[in-house]
Amino acid sequence: MAMTTKTLPAQHQNHQPGSEQEMHPHPIYLSDSYRPAGKLEGKVAIVTGGDSGIGRAVALHFAVEGAKVAVLYLNEHEDAELTLDEINKHKGQALSFAGDVADEGFCREVVTKLLEQWGSIDILVNNAGEQHPQKSLEDIPQAQWEKTFQTNIFGMFQLSKAVLPHLKDGAAIINTTSITAYKGNPELIDYSSTKGAITSFTRSLAMNLAERGIRVNGVAPGPIWTPLIPSTFSADTVEHFGASTPMGRPGQPAEVAPAYVYLGSTDSSYVSGQIIHVNGGSIVNG
Structure with a gap:
């Protein structure tokens, strides 16, 4: 599929992580x-970055499958309310918490409140992330490099550590x-580096927790139409987003979320340390 193929209307947002x-068009x-x-009947789940994008889709799918869902987000209050509204429309149960998952205190507070409210935690979805394209390594400020790692991988460490004693x-x-x-991605060097770290974190933690009966897996999305896209890339790039995949289009959050349902349910009881690739047909052999 030629990169000149237009898949979406040209658009850009000047703030991250972006607004749905x-x-x-709005994502599905x-x-x-x-x-x-x-x-997921009777389960309690935490979904970070649950205000929009893949996180919203996962939270909604978990809720319709019977889980009680804690939606964690940074400061996108309007989008988070819409997530809860959608869950309520489908007669699900959800709570929301605003804060930084890289903050150890915030993670502990969420765990404490959830245990008080619902008594257990069964599934943790570490999904929060950010990305900031730069043309070269020399263009990446140290502050950006550190912030991307703080959100994308340090946040996983902090929340996983806080939740783990209760799983x-x-x-x-x-x-x-x-x-x-x-x-890889030539303009997302820091982001891609964090995602490599997440893949290794997933595999290593899976091995570490196997004897405790706790499974750890990952999902590796390709180009998915989420608020992160128009808030990250130029209008021209967005216009051709997903065109280079074998399917020639971006995916929708609704097309990714069922992979999380599978990994959170007993359907995947013999699956751990694995990555599911939902990317429009790109073969990555990983």
Whole structure:
């Protein structure tokens, strides 16, 4: 598929992590063809970056599958409210918490409040992330490099560490990595580096926790239409987003979320240390 193919209207947002309300078309978070089957009935799940994008889709899918969901986000209050509204429309249960997942105190506070409210934690989805393209390594300020690592991988460490003492046999941790961990990206050097770290973190933690009956897996999305895209890239880049995939288009959050449902449910009881690639057909052999 030629890179000149236009897949979306040209658009750009001047703030990160971006707003779903400003996107056109809006992303699809739950497909009309999706059929819930109670796969997460009685579970309590945490989803970071749950205000929009992949995180919103995961939170919504978890809720319709019967889980109680804690939606963690930074400061996108309007988008987070929309996530909770969607969950409520589908008669699910959800709470929201605003804060920085790289903050140890915030992570501990969330865990404490969830245990008080719902009594257990069964699934942790580490999904929060940020990216800032730069033309060369020399253009990346140290502050950007450190912040990207703080959000993308330090946040996973902090929240996983806070949750881990309360996870029981059968629990699941699911980390969002990226196709960039396997293919790289010339303008997302720091972001791609964090995603490589997340893949290794996932594999190592899976081995470490196997004897405790806790499974750890990851999902590596390709180009998915989320608020991070128009808030990261130029209008011209957005216009051709996803055109280079074999399927010739970007994916929707609703097309990624079922992978998280699978990894969070007993359907994947013999799966740990693995990465599911949802990327429009790109073969990355990882």
